[in-house]
Amino acid sequence: MYIEYIAMELPRKLIGSLSQFWKINVLDIKQLYDSVEKLVFVSISLEKRKTDVVRSRYNSTMRVPKALNPRLQKQLLLRFGVYETVYPVETTPSRTVPDHIEKPxxxxxxxxxxxxxxxxxxxxxxxxxxxxxxxxxxxxxxxxxxxxxxxxxxxxxxxxxxxxxxxxxxxxxxxxxxxxxxxxxxxxxxxxxxxxxxxxxxxxxxxxxxxxxxxxxxxxxxxxxxxxxxxxxxxxxxxxxxxxxxxxxxxxxxxxxxxxxxxxxxxxxxxxxxxxxxxxxxxxxxxxxxxxxxxxxxxxxxxxxxxxxxxxxxxxxxxxxxxxxxxxxxxxxxxxxxxxxxxxxxxx
Missing domain, CATH: 3.90.230.10 (Creatinase/methionine aminopeptidase superfamily)
Known part of the structure; x- marks a missing residue:
C-alpha cells in the first residue's frame, strides 16, 4: 500500500498517526480530519509498488528541497547550492578476493x-x-x-x-x-x-x-x-x-x-x-x-x-x-x- 498526500503545515504527531490507517482496507480517503485543511489524499492503492513511489519522488534533477516560503528556499539555495538527486543505476558484478586472504x-x-x-x-x-x-x-x-x-x-x-x-x-x-x-x-x-x-x-x-x-x-x-x-x-x-x-x-x-x-x-x-x-x-x-x-x-x-x-x-x-x-x-x-x-x- 502507498499513500500520496500534500501536507505543507501538518504537525509531525499527526503524520505519525497515519500508520494506523495503513491497516485499513480502503480505496479512497479525501480528508483525515475536517480541521486539517491542507491535508489532501491524492490516492491510496494496494497495487502500487514501492519502486513507483520512490521513483516518483526522485524523478527530478538539479533541485533543492521545498521550503515553507520563498525566502527560506532562497537561503537554502545560497547555502547549499543546486545539485542532482541521485537514484541507483547499473553497476558491475562483485569483485573477487584472493584465496590466501582470511575471510570473515x-x-x-x-x-x-x-x-x-x-x-x-x-x-x-x-x-x-x-x-x-x-x-x-x-x-x-x-x-x-x-x-x-x-x-x-x-x-x-x-x-x-x-x-x-x-x-x-x-x-x-x-x-x-x-x-x-x-x-x-x-x-x-x-x-x-x-x-x-x-x-x-x-x-x-x-x-x-x-x-x-x-x-x-x-x-x-x-x-x-x-x-x-x-x-x-x-x-x-x-x-x-x-x-x-x-x-x-x-x-x-x-x-x-x-x-x-x-x-x-x-x-x-x-x-x-x-x-x-x-x-x-x-x-x-x-x-x-x-x-x-x-x-x-x-x-x-x-x-x-x-x-x-x-x-x-x-x-x-x-x-x-x-x-x-x-x-x-x-x-x-x-x-x-x-x-x-x-x-x-x-x-x-
Whole structure:
C-alpha cells in the first residue's frame, strides 16, 4: 500500500498517526480530519509498488528541497547550492578476493562471532590489531581522497578501494556482508548511507561519503571522512573514563542545532573489534542510553547530517538509504579508543 498526500503545515504527531490507517482496507480517503485543511489524499492503492513511489519522488534533477516560503528556499539555495538527486543505476558484478586472504565468518558461513552483552574492554593484543587495521583504513581513505574527481564513477572508487585492501592482505568488510554486493559504500548527495557503487559519473558539486571498512586478521575497523569533522571532533573531545555514552549524542545535537543542520537519528555508532557491530550503541542526538565509558573500549562515532528533514527512505535494493525530501547529507566516522585521560582516534 502507498499513500500520496500534500501536507505543507501538518504537525509531525499527526503524520505519525497515519500508520494506523495503513491497516485499513480502503480505496479512497479525501480528508483525515475536517480541521486539517491542507491535508489532501491524492490516492491510496494496494497495487502500487514501492519502486513507483520512490521513483516518483526522485524523478527530478538539479533541485533543492521545498521550503515553507520563498525566502527560506532562497537561503537554502545560497547555502547549499543546486545539485542532482541521485537514484541507483547499473553497476558491475562483485569483485573477487584472493584465496590466501582470511575471510570473515559471514563470508565463510561459519558460526558468527558471539557478541558481548556489554561494551568490551580490549586487551593489549586486541588494541594492537585495532591500531593496525585502523591505520590501513586511514591510508586507503587518504589515497581515495586524492583520486576523486568529476567524471569518475563510484564503481571506479570501489575498484580502487578493493585493490588497495587486498594488496595489503586485508578483506574489504562490506563485501557480501548480509548480501551487500560491493567492497565499499559510496553515498552521493541525497543518499545518506549504504550507497552501492555504480556507473554514475560524479559531477562537479556532488557531495560523496566513502565508507571504508577493512578486516585485518579478524579485527574490523571503519573510517569515514566529510566536512562534518568539526562536529564529530567536538563529540570525541567529550569522551573519557566514566563519561556517559549519552553525552556524545548531546554534544552532536547541540553543535548541529547551532549550525542549522539536522541529525538523521536512524543511524548510530557502535562497538567494533572482532565483530562488525556490537555494544555500546552510540546515538548522535539526545538520548538516555545507559552506561559509561571505560579505558580500553573502542567504538565508532558516525553522525549523518542533512540540511532538510530527519526522515529517510530505504530503496528497493534493501541497502541504499536516501533522505525523504531529497536534501543532501554528509557523514563523518572515526573509530575511537577510550584512554586513561581521554580518547584516541584510531582512524586518523
Amino acid at each position: 565468518e559471514y563470508v565463510l558461513q561459519k558460526q558468527p562471532t558471539v557478541l558481548p552483552d556489554k561494551a568490551e574492554v580490549k586487551d593489549v593484543n586486541q588494541l594492537r590489531g585495532m591500531r593496525r587495521s585502523c591505520k590501513l583504513a586511514a591510508n586507503i581513505l587518504a589515497h581515495v581522497q586524492k583520486n576523486i574527481y568529476p567524471g569518475i564513477t563510484t564503481d571506479d572508487i570501489d575498484g580502487m578501494v578493493h585493490k588497495l585492501t587486498v594488496e595489503a592482505g586485508a578483506y574489504p568488510s562490506p563485501l557480501h556482508y548480509k548480501g551487500f554486493p560491493k567492497s565499499v559504500c559510496t553515498s552521493v548527495n541525497n543518499v545518506a548511507v549504504h550507497g552501492i557503487p555504480d556507473l554514475r559519473p560524479l559531477r562537479d558539486g556532488d557531495i560523496i561519503n566513502v565508507d571504508i571498512t577493512v578486516s585485518l586478521i579478524t579485527v574490523i575497523t571503519l573510517c569515514w571522512h566529510q566536512y562534518v569533522n568539526s562536529l564529530q571532533n567536538n563529540a570525541i573531545k567529550t569522551c573519557g573514563p566514566e563519561v556517559p555514552f549519552s553525552e556524545i549524542g548531546a554534544s552532536i545535537f547541540r553543535h548541529s542545532k547551532r549550525n542549522g543542520l539536522t541529525v538523521l537519528p536512524a543511524f548510530i555508532g557502535h562497538g567494533i573489534g572482532r565483530y562488525f557491530h556490537g555494544p555500546p550503541d552510540i546515538y548522535h542526538t539526545l538520548n538516555r542510553y545507559r552506561g559509561r565509558m571505560r579505558p580500553g573500549m573502542t567504538f565508532t562515532i558516525e553522525p549523518v547530517l542533512s540540511h532538510g528533514s530527519k526522515h529517510t527512505l530505504i530503496l528497493p535494493d534493501g541497502w541504499t538509504v536516501v533522505t525523504e525530501d531529497g536534501a543532501r547529507s554528509a557523514q563523518a566516522e572515526h573509530t575511537v579508543l577510550v584512554t586513561e585521560d581521554g580518547a584516541e582516534i584510531l582512524t586518523k
